[in-house]
Amino acid sequence: MQNKQILLASRPVGMPDERTFEIREAAIPDLSDGEVLIRAVYVSVDPYMRGRMTDAESYIEPFPLNEVITGGVVGQIERSASPDFNEGDFVIGTLGWQEYSIAKAKEVRKIDPAAAPISTHLGILGMPGLTAYFGLLDIGKPREGETVVVSGAAGAVGSTVGQIAKIKGCRTIGIAGSDEKIRYLVEDLGFDDAINYKTTPDLRAELKEKCPDGVDIYFDNVGGEISDKVHARLNRLARVPVCGAISTYNLKERDIGPRVQTLLIKKSILMQGFTVGDYAKRFKEGAADLGKWLGEGRLKYEETVREGFENIPDAFLDLFRGKNTGKLLVKVSDPK
Numbered sequence: 001m002q003n004k005q006i007l008l009a010s011r012p013v014g015m016p017d018e019r020t021f022e023i024r025e026a027a028i029p030d031l032s033d034g035e036v037l038i039r040a041v042y043v044s045v046d047p048y049m050r051g052r053m054t055d056a057e058s059y060i061e062p063f064p065l066n067e068v069i070t071g072g073v074v075g076q077i078e079r080s081a082s083p084d085f086n087e088g089d090f091v092i093g094t095l096g097w098q099e100y101s102i103a104k105a106k107e108v109r110k111i112d113p114a115a116a117p118i119s120t121h122l123g124i125l126g127m128p129g130l131t132a133y134f135g136l137l138d139i140g141k142p143r144e145g146e147t148v149v150v151s152g153a154a155g156a157v158g159s160t161v162g163q164i165a166k167i168k169g170c171r172t173i174g175i176a177g178s179d180e181k182i183r184y185l186v187e188d189l190g191f192d193d194a195i196n197y198k199t200t201p202d203l204r205a206e207l208k209e210k211c212p213d214g215v216d217i218y219f220d221n222v223g224g225e226i227s228d229k230v231h232a233r234l235n236r237l238a239r240v241p242v243c244g245a246i247s248t249y250n251l252k253e254r255d256i257g258p259r260v261q262t263l264l265i266k267k268s269i270l271m272q273g274f275t276v277g278d279y280a281k282r283f284k285e286g287a288a289d290l291g292k293w294l295g296e297g298r299l300k301y302e303e304t305v306r307e308g309f310e311n312i313p314d315a316f317l318d319l320f321r322g323k324n325t326g327k328l329l330v331k332v333s334d335p336k
């Protein structure tokens with residue numbers, strides 16, 4: 001059996017392109033005791049992977065050059081040399097951009113396809129959902145009646161943040177990049193209002209109009225100029241969970257923005273960066289609440305699913321083109 005794999009061929013400067021990735025075919029090695037062979041069904045593409053393509057120091061190691069790019073995968077056990085897994089079981093793990101992966105049994109977790117669609121473990125019930133949950137609740141600490149602004153609002157993390165803020169009784173304003181996304185946020189997800197940052201001539205004025213009482217929590221997914229403008233509307237004792245800065249990930253030069261220290265001091269604002277891994281010990285608690293709200297219909301989710309293994313790199317680039325609503329996934333095989 002041949003295995004298609006996608007390797008990191010070079011470290012991109014600016015937006016990744018065809019030189020960044022290489023597709024190759026390799027033989028699948030035999031299984032050793034305690035290992036399983038997994039056929040990928042859904043491959044996750046996530047913005048944080050852009051950071052791992054550079055060799056800058058970070059909270060996570062860079063992807064090694066000329067090796068398979070690793071990331072979240074939901075797949076099905078094709079062969080098992082472990083008593084813990086049977087052929088046909090669905091699992092999730094940090095596997096990679098390849099059709100087949102060999103993993104030790106302890107490196108993957110069984111998921112129940114009857115409990116929730118298997119793809120949700122890469123989205124609303126998985127890493128992005130948990131990021132939204134802990135970032136908003138642990139750092140944002142929303143209180144009823146407060147105003148929450150979320151950027152990247154129609155994406156996997158942002159769409160969940162806004163809905164949890166509504167569950168907590170907040171007034172929720174989303175910022176996203178198309179009129180269709182604005183409609184989705186307000187009409188389908190129940191955001192109180194939303195702003196298309198690409199067509200609004202004066203984001204600052206628009207924020208003033210839509211947040212007349214200022215902003216108590218700004219859940220920041222994008223950084224850059226959008227965030228500069230939201231910062232200007234922050235209230236005294238506001239909280240700013242800094243989750244991502246996607247607007248800067250492909251910059252060729254370091255981003256220099258307004259300095260925030262004086263603002264933070266004057267208004268006693270808390271700005272805290274975090275990674276979802278900080279909350280690893282509490283994942284069960286987060287997943288239980290997300291699952292409960294999903295079951296009760298209080299949380300909704302969208303997925304943008306691209307088809308075909310070869311399209312993984314292009315799907316990854318779609319994150320930076322704003323092509324996705326909700327979680328962006330690539331379906332590479334059919335579940336059996």
Ligand SMILES: NC(=O)c1ccc[n+]([C@@H]2O[C@H](COP(=O)([O-])OP(=O)(O)OC[C@H]3O[C@@H](n4cnc5c(N)ncnc54)[C@H](OP(=O)(O)O)[C@@H]3O)[C@@H](O)[C@H]2O)c1
Nearest residue numbers: 047131155156157176177221244245246247274275276322
């Ligand atoms: N801290 C953590 O542990 C953690 C975990 C997961 C994700 N994150 C971060 O959270 C953010 C959202 O991640 P996600 O997985 O939910 O991705 P996502 O929001 O589903 O997809 C990315 C979205 O970002 C928007 N975007 C792209 N370029 C932009 C730009 N220059 N300016 C403004 N918006 C831009 C696009 O939507 P528009 O059409 O609206 O532009 C795009 O759809 C990312 O910054 C990611 O790195 C952090």
